[in-house]
Amino acid sequence: MQHIRNFCIIAHIDHGKSTLADRLIQTCGGIAQRDLHEQMLDSMDIERERGITIKSNTITLDYRAPDGKDYLLNLIDTPGHVDFSHEVRRSLMACEGALIIVDASQGVEAQTVANLYMAMEHDLELLPIINKIDLPSADIERAQEAIDAELGLDPFAAISISAKNGINIEEVLVGIVEKLPPPQGDPNAPLKALVFDAHFDKFRGVILQCRIMEGTLKPRDTIHFMHSDRDFKVDEIGYNQFQLNPRKQLSAGEVGYIVAGVKSVQDIEIGDTITLLDRQAEEPIPGYQKARQVVFSSIYPMDTGEYQELTKALDKLAINDAALTFEKDSSAALGFGFRCGFLGLLHLDVIQERLQREFDIGLVISAPSVKYILKLRDGSELEVDNPSYWPDPTSIESASEPYIKASIITPEEYVGGVMELCREHRSESQTMDYLSAKRLEVTSIMPLGEVLFDFYGKLKMLTRGYGSFDYEPIEYRTTDVVKVDILVNKEPVDTLSYLVHRDKARKRALHYCEKLAKEIPRHQFKIPIQGAIGGEIIARTTVAPYRKDVTEKLYGGDVTRKKKLLEKQKKGKAKMKQFGSVNIPQKAFVSVLRAD
Ligand code: GDP
């Protein structure tokens, strides 16, 4: 075990995590030059484009140190966004150490600080790296000061590198071997393995990534998932080395993959502890948390004919995404669709983008909502995240909604604005801490529902992009929530209904009414657009009437042109939804429901 190092890389987006990973892979060899492409670890297109890691990847590198000793280095990739923070935690639990990258031209960023704290909580040994020293704007001394003052790490331990130009990469490898501790654990104890990741392979089924904490695992063993209480027979185990590299056993301290006839990641739980069915560990590994869906939204195909495709696409995505939930839903406006549960807003975004990009399905997505817990007058309790299932208000005794502890890290000059923004979003308390001379952390206790609408965008604008946002759910608190309907010509448009705090109902209703009024074409009659709580109208706009016949200006002359025009008009109608006597263009839903 002395020859194993399990580590991850913590860095702010763009500070060079992927580039360094590529260099480490390249330096350790074991991969043909032709197989080398940039950003080996970022496999999904969206990840590469947005520069974020969504699904983590793991790789085992063979490294011969200058002293001639051979090491196995397990580089465990971690996702870099709050929605996936419990995945970050799981990855960290598989490691003994972490490299912390600081960009020599940018200094320390908030996200790095947040992830560093998480690594410290898990007792990881930390090795600071100063990257991009090749840049003319690089300031190594300033970066060292930041490592000392903002991260609280030893600046003299930092290794200065250029990941891009391959400068000092060998020093990083030596640092990993010398500074990071080897794993511990007893290979003869009952098996305890942490499943920290899983993905679906169309030939092999689900491939589990795991870290063996105690004991030894062999092919043909029957494994038992301690939390989900399921058993599978192991087909193959081994190291991740670009191809799966089968081994005869994996034992304490090692990181590797397991293929065990699992059909879908929905069948297992990531974060679960694996033990042997016939020699079980007494306790699972501590710190297990189930993935929690906190944001819910309905997804409809823009074209109702694409419902089957949407079904297939969601099935496909779910095979590989244990955190995505969905069930059938339907809307008078948009036909059949699905009610989906997400880990957070980015998760929703990623799924939406993948559906559109990989499966080429145009979508309408309803406003995201949190889950409310209602106490009814008859003594029963009801959980509601979908406005369609909101009960008769007179039957509700009380309601509560989820609150979060939000942490916003910002340069000090924007702190006033940030506090103001939190208050506007029903923050119940705010505290402020200096992280360094110029950087502050604002901690705000506020409803999760408040950050789903009109919050991120404003925060980014207000802090000129420097503000970072993270949160953790804390508890449910009593609230005064109402259902708002949007009526077009007195008919409710079900997809546009939303659940909101009474104080915020009117502002958002006005926003929807105004946007909708811009998107609905004129009709022969005046169309009122209203926001309503039950029978009470709280917002109103109108679309003025219009009488023109589109063919009027052709003076009855050219018949073919007239025909063409009428056909064009008909086609236009195909993209419309009939609501009573009003036609609403599909794109109106997209525009009205677009976040921020
Ligand atoms: P990540 O978001 O942390 O994974 O960062 P990437 O590895 O994708 O790097 C972000 C950008 O910085 C890319 O354009 C890289 O080419 C560039 N980059 C990474 N390392 C260096 C370096 O050492 N020097 C310079 N000049 N650019 C670098």
Ligand code: MG
């Ligand atoms: Mg990257």
